[in-house]
Amino acid sequence: MKDLKKNFTSRQFKMGGYQTLVMVIVIVLVIVLNLVVHKLNITVDLSSDQKYTLTEKSKELASGIKDSIKMYYMCQDGSENVMIEKVLDQYNGLGNIEVIEKDPVMYPQFSKEYTDEEINSNDVIVVNETNGKNKVVASSAMVLEDFDYTTYANTYTLDAEGQLTAALQTVTSAADVKLYYTSGHNEAPLNESLTDLFTKSNIEYEELKTASATAVPDDCDILMANAPQYDFSEDEYKYISEYLAGGGKAMLFLNAVTTENMTNYHKLLSDYGVDVADGYVIDAKGALNESYPTMLVPQTEEHEITADVGKTFVAVPVSKGMTVQKDVRSTLSATSLLKTTDTAFSRVDRKSEAVTKEEGDVDGPFDIGLVVTDTYTEKTEGAGKATEIVVFGSSNIAAADFIATNQYGNRSVILNSISHLSGAETNTLAIPTRNLSEEQVSIEEGDRIFFTVLLVVLLPLALLTFGFVIWYRRRKN
Numbered sequence: 001m002k003d004l005k006k007n008f009t010s011r012q013f014k015m016g017g018y019q020t021l022v023m024v025i026v027i028v029l030v031i032v033l034n035l036v037v038h039k040l041n042i043t044v045d046l047s048s049d050q051k052y053t054l055t056e057k058s059k060e061l062a063s064g065i066k067d068s069i070k071m072y073y074m075c076q077d078g079s080e081n082v083m084i085e086k087v088l089d090q091y092n093g094l095g096n097i098e099v100i101e102k103d104p105v106m107y108p109q110f111s112k113e114y115t116d117e118e119i120n121s122n123d124v125i126v127v128n129e130t131n132g133k134n135k136v137v138a139s140s141a142m143v144l145e146d147f148d149y150t151t152y153a154n155t156y157t158l159d160a161e162g163q164l165t166a167a168l169q170t171v172t173s174a175a176d177v178k179l180y181y182t183s184g185h186n187e188a189p190l191n192e193s194l195t196d197l198f199t200k201s202n203i204e205y206e207e208l209k210t211a212s213a214t215a216v217p218d219d220c221d222i223l224m225a226n227a228p229q230y231d232f233s234e235d236e237y238k239y240i241s242e243y244l245a246g247g248g249k250a251m252l253f254l255n256a257v258t259t260e261n262m263t264n265y266h267k268l269l270s271d272y273g274v275d276v277a278d279g280y281v282i283d284a285k286g287a288l289n290e291s292y293p294t295m296l297v298p299q300t301e302e303h304e305i306t307a308d309v310g311k312t313f314v315a316v317p318v319s320k321g322m323t324v325q326k327d328v329r330s331t332l333s334a335t336s337l338l339k340t341t342d343t344a345f346s347r348v349d350r351k352s353e354a355v356t357k358e359e360g361d362v363d364g365p366f367d368i369g370l371v372v373t374d375t376y377t378e379k380t381e382g383a384g385k386a387t388e389i390v391v392f393g394s395s396n397i398a399a400a401d402f403i404a405t406n407q408y409g410n411r412s413v414i415l416n417s418i419s420h421l422s423g424a425e426t427n428t429l430a431i432p433t434r435n436l437s438e439e440q441v442s443i444e445e446g447d448r449i450f451f452t453v454l455l456v457v458l459l460p461l462a463l464l465t466f467g468f469v470i471w472y473r474r475r476k477n
Contacts, residue, residue, distance in 0.1 A: 054090045058165045062094035065172055067130035069097045071164070074104045074111065074123045081122040084142050087160040088124065097168075124164065128171035135167040166200035173202050177221045177422045180208040185228035188253070193400040197411070201418060210236045216243035222421050223248060227255040227395035228265060237264035241271065247377040247385035249421040253395040254320040256280040259350065272372045272389060273328040277321040277362045281393065282355060283344035293355050294318050298338035298368045300409065305371060305390070305416040306337055309409035314338060315402055319393035321346045321366025331376040337369035337413070338392075368393045369413070371420065390417040 054062075073088055075081070092099035102110055104119055111119040114127060114134040122139035142160040179198065181190060190205075198205050208217070210232065216223055216239060223243065232240070244250060252269070254276060255262070266276045284293040296316045300306040306314075316338065324334045344364030345357045352358060374387040396402075402410035443451075 054087070054161055058161055059094060061165060062091055062097055062168060065095040065097065065168065067096060067128050067172055069095070069168065069171070070127045070129060071097060071099045072110075072125040072127065073099060073101045074119050074125065075101065075121050076103050076105055079121055081139060081143065083158055084122055084124075084139060084160050087142075087158075088164065091164065124167075126164070126167040126171055131171070133171040135170045137163045137167050162200055166202065169200075169202045177201075177203050177418075178217075178219050179203050179205040179222040179224055179418075180217060180220045181205060181224040181226060182210045182228065183207050184209050184211040185225075185230040185232065187225065187229070188227040188255075188395040190226065191398075191400040193404040194398050194414075197403060197415065198418075201415065203418065203422075210240070213239070215239045216248065221249060222418070223250045225250070225252050225265070226398075227253040228262075229255055229258045230260050231262045232264040232268075234264065237267060240268060244268070244272075244387050244389070245377070247381055247387055249387075250389045251417060251421060252389060252391040253398070254322075254391070254393050256318045256320045256394050269322070269372075269389070269391060270325075272374060272387070273325045273332050273334050274370060274372060274391065275323050275325060277323065277346040277366060279320075279346040279348040279350070279362065281319050281321045281340060281344055281364070281366055281368070282347050282357075283340045283364070284355065285343050286341040288315065296340065296368060298340055301336045301339055303335055303337055303371065305369075305420055306409070306413060308412035308416060312407065312409040314397065314409040314413055316368055316392070316394050317396045317399075319368050319396070321362070321364060321368065321393060322370055322391070323366060324370070329374075329376070331379075332372070332374045334370055334372045336367045337371055337390075339367055340365045366393070369397070371417075384423065388421055390421060 071088065071091060073080075073085070088099055091097050104111065104121065111117075111125060114125050115136050117136050119125070119136070120139060122142075124137040124139075124142075125134060126137060127134045141163050142158070144157040144159060146155045146157070181187070195205065203222075208220075208223070214235075220243070223240070240250075250268075257280070262276075269276060280294065281296060282293045283296055283298075284290045286296060286298060287293045288295045288297050294317060296319055297313050298316060300309045300314060321340065321344070324336075328334070342365050344366055346362040346364070346366065347358075348360050348362065349358065369392045370390070372387075372389040372391070377385045377387060392398075397410055398414050399410075402408045403414055405411070
């Protein structure tokens with residue numbers, strides 16, 4: 001009995017009891033912490049590009065909405081798409097937004113109140129209860145599946161935030177913006193990234209066959225010409241010029257590689273104080289790489305259109321250069337958006353392969369992007385009726401590779417140009433997609449050997465040594 005009592009009061013028992021108590025406390029704390037985290041729905045997005053976290057622009061837009069918004073998440077219990085749910089939950093509580101889950105099986109007639117479209121699991125119905133507008137966001141538009149023929153594997157892209165934020169803009173916008181793009185002159189086609197940007201910005205776009213038209217449509221808010229290869233006719237120039245003179249808005253892209261005479265198209269710009277230089281710009285100092293002096297990285301000038309470029313840069317491959325006329329009417333102003341260095345020149349001889357200036361080339365510097373405003377019409381038609389033109393030296397500034405992500409400043413420049421032309425009351429926020437491909441981590445050979453030795457040899461050896469020392473000391477005592 002004395003031995004048993006002695007065992008309970010021994011130093012070894014006290015140490016063991018203390019260790020056991022500490023282990024129990026730690027386990028209880030871990031359980032309680034997990035329960036709290038689960039109850040409060042606390043999560044941390046560890047993906048490198050914050051795939052499942054709302055951007056600050058989406059938060060700002062959602063928080064500023066005054067209308068009562070309901071976002072109905074149509075899914076059966078247990079069949080939720082985790083990726084969509086993670087993004088959708090973050091809208092809940094922003095501004096006057098409420099996210100509500102609705103089981104389409106339990107409530108089969110619910111969606112009929114808002115749409116005749118067939119509703120699938122994980123679709124979202126965004127409803128503005130203040131003005132009655134609604135928008136269905138399909139799950140297939142939020143998680144995109146494609147096939148990569150180089151790896152023969154399916155690829156997935158997350159566009160939940162982009163589609164949901166676009167839906168919020170649609171149901172809260174006062175009026176839709178209509179953009180017409182010209183055709184019939186071998187214009188550069190509108191790439192998918194550009195049309196996706198239009199859609200997310202609540203811009204309705206439609207083709208305008210200018211050769212058969214007699215006027216720019218009355219509902220045109222923005223007229224776009226995407227780098228035509230062939231010139232406009234006299235009649236086309238005349239009625240487009242009338243549209244602009246009446247306070248029209250236009251986004252024009254020049255074609256740097258055409259060999260055609262573009263007299264009438266360029267005259268639309270010269271009428272507003274902008275001259276287009278012959279040839280294409282070479283600017284070794286203002287290029288992404290001096291070996292490719294036509295891959296321009298122009299200087300961004302201070303303007304609301306370039307305000308979001310930030311630490312990124314705007315890439316403009318193969319561009320025409322523009323200059324502003326010195327003597328223009330008092331109502332006209334032309335502001336540079338993108339500019340070359342002083343050493344730039346325009347190569348006139350297209351057969352020449354030299355990268356240095358030759359005889360006949362045109363001296364720079366040049367503007368690669370300009371915004372032109374003529375306030376003459378405002379004097380007769382009122383505020384907001386000024387003629388406004390945003391022009392870029394190349395349609396390559398809006399190439400898919402440059403506007404699909406925020407890696408370059410091109411996306412924000414195009415977006416802000418649309419916003420500028422649309423009017424301050426129109427929000428043209430558009431969120432890029434996120435790639436869901438597994439991220440590969442590459443480790444240098446030296447680092448691989450170091451960590452292998454550390455984790456496989458040194459660390460286990462240190463632990464064994466430490467354990468042996470403790471065992472030896474206890475045994476000795």
